[in-house]
Amino acid sequence: MANLTLATQVTEQIDTICQQSPIMPVITINDISEALPLATALLDGGISILEITLRTQTGLDAINVIRKALPEAIVGAGTVTNPTMLNAVADAGAQFAISPGLTQELLLAGIDSTIPLLPGIATPSELMQGRQLGYQRFKFFPAAAAGGIPALKALAGPFNDVQFCPTGGINADNASKYLALPNVMCVGGSWVVPSDAVRNKDWQRITELCKLSIQTLKQS
Numbered sequence: 001m002a003n004l005t006l007a008t009q010v011t012e013q014i015d016t017i018c019q020q021s022p023i024m025p026v027i028t029i030n031d032i033s034e035a036l037p038l039a040t041a042l043l044d045g046g047i048s049i050l051e052i053t054l055r056t057q058t059g060l061d062a063i064n065v066i067r068k069a070l071p072e073a074i075v076g077a078g079t080v081t082n083p084t085m086l087n088a089v090a091d092a093g094a095q096f097a098i099s100p101g102l103t104q105e106l107l108l109a110g111i112d113s114t115i116p117l118l119p120g121i122a123t124p125s126e127l128m129q130g131r132q133l134g135y136q137r138f139k140f141f142p143a144a145a146a147g148g149i150p151a152l153k154a155l156a157g158p159f160n161d162v163q164f165c166p167t168g169g170i171n172a173d174n175a176s177k178y179l180a181l182p183n184v185m186c187v188g189g190s191w192v193v194p195s196d197a198v199r200n201k202d203w204q205r206i207t208e209l210c211k212l213s214i215q216t217l218k219q220s
């Protein structure tokens with residue numbers, strides 16, 4: 001029962017974070033000098049939650065640097081696939097963690113962690129593993145490849161207490177259709193952070209993309 005209480009806290013914390021922005025930008029930092037200008041560009045564009053992936057060695061440092069310099073940002077870590085990584089991102093200052101999938105080990109570590117975990121699922125069985133431990137908020141990954149909007153509509157039937165952050169294949173054209181679903185709390189993706197814009201240090205373009213995406217979501 002103690003686990004369920006803690007898992008309820010995870011749900012509440014994830015809800016509070018996701019209420020800050022309908023878009024969860026998925027960020028990959030190759031060079032630490034990109035971290036602050038990129039995070040600032042997103043904040044200027046109206047997006048205050050960030051998923052910094054651990055796909056690169058720079059991920060952990062980037063989390064640390066952004067947390068120290070930009071207190072208005074809510075900094076999360078992505079690609080957290082095991083308890084060791086979860087501990088490392090919490091130590092680096094991450095305020096939440098996201099995983100593309102789940103394991104029993106990671107789910108248990110997420111319940112004990114000082115930061116909330118948003119585990120990833122692509123199937124009902126994975127969702128049921130998480131739900132058994134009290135999790136009610138999941139990343140739906142890879143969203144488009146795993147069935148997209150029809151899959152989310154189908155999951156709403158048996159799992160009507162669950163909310164998702166679909167990620168993978170979301171873009172400016174389909175984000176509002178995902179967000180219109182009652183079981184979608186926010187959408188994740190890299191479309192507001194194009195790799196060529198980062199490479200060219202075109203921070204203005206990133207800010208404009210964020211503003212445009214938010215504007216489009218508000219209008220629909």
Ligand SMILES: O=C(O)C(=O)C[C@H](O)[C@H](O)COP(=O)(O)O
Nearest residue numbers: 026053078079100168169189190
């Ligand atoms: O790196 C991770 O931890 C992931 O879970 C994968 C990312 O969230 C998706 O690859 C983003 O998908 P796109 O928006 O289609 O680029």
